[in-house]
Amino acid sequence: MTTHETVAARCPVHLGQDDLVDPTLYSDGNAYAVWRELRAIDGVSWRQVDAERGFWSAVRFADADLVLRDHATFTSERGTLLDLLGTDDPAGGTQLAVTDPPRHTEMQGRLKRALTIRAVDKQRDMIRDRIVDLIEPIGDGGAFDFAEAMLAMPMSVTGTMMALPESDWPWLTRINTTCIAPDDPEYRMEGGRGLTLALAHHELFGYFQELVRHRRDNLGDDLISVLITTRFEGRHMSLGEIVSNCYSLLLGANVTTPHSPNFVLAEFGETEVLEDWARHPDVNANAVEEALRWASPVNHFLRYATRDTVLAGTQVAAGDAVVVWLGAANRDDAEFADASTFDIRRKPNKHLAFGAGPHYCIGHSVARVTLRILFEELLTRFEDFRLAGQPERLVSNFVSGYKHVPITARRRTA
Template sequence: MRMSKVLDSSQVDPNSIDLLNPSFYGEGDPHLVWDAMRKRAPIHWQNVEGKDGFWSVTKYEDSLRVLKDHNDFTSTRGTLLSILGVEDPAGEKQMAVTDPPKHAILRVPLQKALNPREIEKHIPRIRNEIRKLLLPMALGEPIDLATSMASISTAAAGLILNLPSEDWPLLTRLTNASIAPDDPEYLLPAGPEETMKRAHRELFAYFHDVVSDRRKSPKEDIVSILLDIEMDGERLTQGNIVSNLYSLLLGANVTTPHVPTASFLELIENDLYEDWMLNFSEYAQSGLDEALRWSSPASHFMRYAKNDVVLRGKQIKKGDAVVVWIGSANRDEDIFSNPYQFDIRRKPNKHISFGFGPHHCVGHFAAKQTLGILFEEVFTNFESIKLAATPEHLSSNFIAGIKHMQILAHPKKCAEMTLSEITLSEVN
């Protein structure tokens, strides 16, 4: 998705835009449309042929209301537009599509497994994977940053989920196909629906084998934790565990790879790279939060109204689908001054890129640690980076992403030596 600098959205008619269409996010200008909607139609209904349609929520405060209020807005029927009007089969079985209090049964043990102390154990190996992927840049070779970032994301998730490294490329490809089945790069001849179904079948079959292996040989990992969770007095079924593992992998691959690509593109195009590089120690955290706000990698989260609700004078009926556009909320002028400016010094920064309320991303600490290491390694080892080709944007109404972004870097002295260092502690 293009992170455009909105100039004038007064001529944009929100009724003429199909926010369901994945191609719009690869070819169009969503931020221009969201700007128009925030100003003139902050709660907007879109009809969908053959389905009931959905409400779009584009203002920050309204987004918080929908995401946190599980009494009026439920996750159990599905949270993504890709299954609009279809009941999610994982409802009340998978953490992402479960409401409190049942949600906590799944979330609490996983949150413990993803706490800072546990994630710290994986940091040396995550740093090593990042260095391996950045090393070609130090040798003067162009790299596809988007592809490399996707690999880093899967590697971090693979380490945390204790999945074999030889499987990471397959998991990257299948996850991308499942979240962007309309994109020409992943689209099968049978169409996007079959593309998504096949990716799901292969991912679920993969995790079925992983779970079966853990039943025979339990380990100290998240898969084994899920095997011990009880819901409604019974252990989770094989299918429920597989579904939750898929959700965790999807969550990792949604956030981590698309934050650096969108951020570095902005730094390159607006000559901001040197400022953050020279001031990284001071603005590491605020810069990372701004990168998350700027990229807003998960474009939307969907809920269904459990009751009749009025938002900004609009009557939302029980059963209506309600879509919160995260990228729009994160550029709400009422909350963020100069929202179309990438500002590493921005404080406070109340972005909701990890969601809000009960479903705030359970893996947010792991994502922020991985991203922090990535930015640190890039700024430590490279004086500058530049585009080597025009970026290609992903066709997805869920992921605000770049699928290809060729870059060249100017390495600092000793960058090759630094990046090629692999200590015994990192390997172990």
């Protein structure tokens, strides 16, 4: 049995773990190499951040899956992001992402029903129209920033489902990306990452407060109206609870949906992968799942042990932080055959890109339908994809993604 004191003394890649906190590892480094070394360690590894704070890293699929599913032993209510390590999240118990069952189960009930695959199927025509509008300029013949279009895609879909004014979508896209990448020079404001986050959250929460106040008097069939009219624990949600969950909905959509297609175009656009995919449309659903596994757009989730427990043969004490690295778990050869190969026909493919357990992404059906339609339209309309410049990664330790992927392509002939 090991503890974090003994692990810290013997860990052969202790310095590598420092890199996992550094957002530039995901823009300029090689996180996969660090994760590969950590997966080879017997047990889970401890990283001491400073005199007060540290965390365990769960990098193998089995360990990550267990931590995410066992909410009784590993709670999300103290916070789910590494940036908040050691500081309890003020939204704990009020926002779905940082609320555990049974409260979480009751709170998400109506919203979950509004996002079932049956409900999302009714939105297919809207989603297709939005996607076609976004990708149509690829056929103009010049360089097209595919990543910029993909960053706009979730807002055009979720923005419609939340009935957000279309004129606000570009600003909302940028402010959401700022919230998840405050270290990125393109999004960081003067004053540094702390001020960037504070201002972005202030603007976004203020925006939703005004919108919810107006929507209460103008209810519709949109997702914000669902939140407003939801009753749990014998009452309606407070303004703060509604606003916090609006933020969570929008953030979730902007994190997961755009980055898997960005990875595909950035890393396989000039290979035979896309043409193979286009010639065999029956693989589309499997290929989308492989794109999600490969990209693993959410880098990590944070949990805290509620009691003394054992994880992978290592003693984890009550109160210890445990960081689940989804990208590491999704490249684990113990779970995925030849995990370092991108295989559009991979099956089964029970990846963790949407998480696992009670906090499995509530918008997964919207994301899957959107991505399947995207690749249907993209590969039916265009061919001969080429990079028109160097792709640029987003600087973030929470999101693994690209912010610029310049491409060219030709329209397919009939």
